[in-house]
Amino acid sequence: MVLLRGFAAGDDGPIMGETTGQRQTGYARWMMPFALLDDLPRQLQRLTVRDLAWALLSPPLLSAPPCPQRHPLAGSLWADQPQRLEAWLRELDADDRPLREWLAKLGSRRLGHYYERLWQFALGHAPGIELLAASLAIREGGRTLGELDIVLRDRDGVHHLELAIKLYLGPEGAGRDPDTWLGPGCHDRLGSKLAHLAGHQLPMSAAAHSRELLTQLGVEQLQAHVWLGGYLFYPWPGHADAPQGANPQHLRGRWLRRRDWVMAEGERWQPLPRHAWLAPARVEANECWQAEQFAAWLHVLERQAPAQLLVRLSEEADGAWQEAERVFLVADDWPYSP
Numbered sequence: 001m002v003l004l005r006g007f008a009a010g011d012d013g014p015i016m017g018e019t020t021g022q023r024q025t026g027y028a029r030w031m032m033p034f035a036l037l038d039d040l041p042r043q044l045q046r047l048t049v050r051d052l053a054w055a056l057l058s059p060p061l062l063s064a065p066p067c068p069q070r071h072p073l074a075g076s077l078w079a080d081q082p083q084r085l086e087a088w089l090r091e092l093d094a095d096d097r098p099l100r101e102w103l104a105k106l107g108s109r110r111l112g113h114y115y116e117r118l119w120q121f122a123l124g125h126a127p128g129i130e131l132l133a134a135s136l137a138i139r140e141g142g143r144t145l146g147e148l149d150i151v152l153r154d155r156d157g158v159h160h161l162e163l164a165i166k167l168y169l170g171p172e173g174a175g176r177d178p179d180t181w182l183g184p185g186c187h188d189r190l191g192s193k194l195a196h197l198a199g200h201q202l203p204m205s206a207a208a209h210s211r212e213l214l215t216q217l218g219v220e221q222l223q224a225h226v227w228l229g230g231y232l233f234y235p236w237p238g239h240a241d242a243p244q245g246a247n248p249q250h251l252r253g254r255w256l257r258r259r260d261w262v263m264a265e266g267e268r269w270q271p272l273p274r275h276a277w278l279a280p281a282r283v284e285a286n287e288c289w290q291a292e293q294f295a296a297w298l299h300v301l302e303r304q305a306p307a308q309l310l311v312r313l314s315e316e317a318d319g320a321w322q323e324a325e326r327v328f329l330v331a332d333d334w335p336y337s338p
């Protein structure tokens with residue numbers, strides 16, 4: 001459990017006396033307050049800072065989830081002045097030691113924990129936000145019932161936030177049912193995740209055991225919200241409908257089976273390690289695979305290997321290679337029972 005109180009150094013505090021024009025309203029404010037910065041992650045160079053920027057700036061998977069959704073920074077000064085967030089991220093890109101030191105304290109290698117840690121760092125520095133708790137464990141006796149990912153105070157009140165990063169592959173055909181969207185390992189379904197968020201994780205902050213802890217933090221009233229980021233992957237060849245409630249601006253890729261893999265002449269592909277699945281990939285010239293290197297890697301990859309996330313790269317003017325598209329390569333008999 002991590003408890004954090006107080007505003008970050010240099011914080012301007014809550015914004016008083018704002019005009020209607022100064023405070024974004026509606027969907028733009030609550031869901032996508034930083035739409036003008038959506039290309040910023042590609043402009044940054046350091047992987048951890050690109051991931052941080054991606055977490056803060058990428059659109060949610062769903063625009064109509066079965067539970068309340070709110071951008072964690074919707075009540076911050078950054079939401080009113082996105083240029084201040086951009087300046088902070090560019091400053092970190094020039095010297096990312098504070099971020100690296102923060103992430104070095106993370107014991108888990110799970111992608112979801114990494115994603116949460118990135119958000120904790122940002123919320124701890126965001127002007128106008130007081131981060132009250134992170135990963136707040138809720139216990140009954142010696143049994144852990146769960147945890148509250150984030151508890152924060154901003155100009156709109158106190159909020160309990162559940163954060164999730166997910167990558168789901170769609171079915172071959174109708175995909176409106178969220179239960180037909182699977183994680184790459186077939187252990188997870190979008191429908192199951194949404195049901196768990198709505199039925200267990202979000203209501204937890206209203207339970208008696210949670211209320212006792214929250215009272216110790218000076219919290220009497222709060223609102224519970226989710227923020228679900230990630231990518232949806234569509235079958236190739238073929239077609240899948242987007243899941244019900246999908247954000248029209250959600251990030252997307254494709255998935256295909258080994259038997260359908262064909263690489264066009266001149267294309268550059270390479271696999272992404274799991275820890276690099278967030279922001280669009282950037283590969284320096286000396287690290288970019290030639291076609292022969294990728295072919296050799298694919299030749300020795302086991303036919304029943306777990307799903308591999310591949311990126312096609314295109315060369316930029318500065319000599320680096322940037323992600324042009326991403327694809328999950330799966331076994332011929334995918335999906336399979338976990």
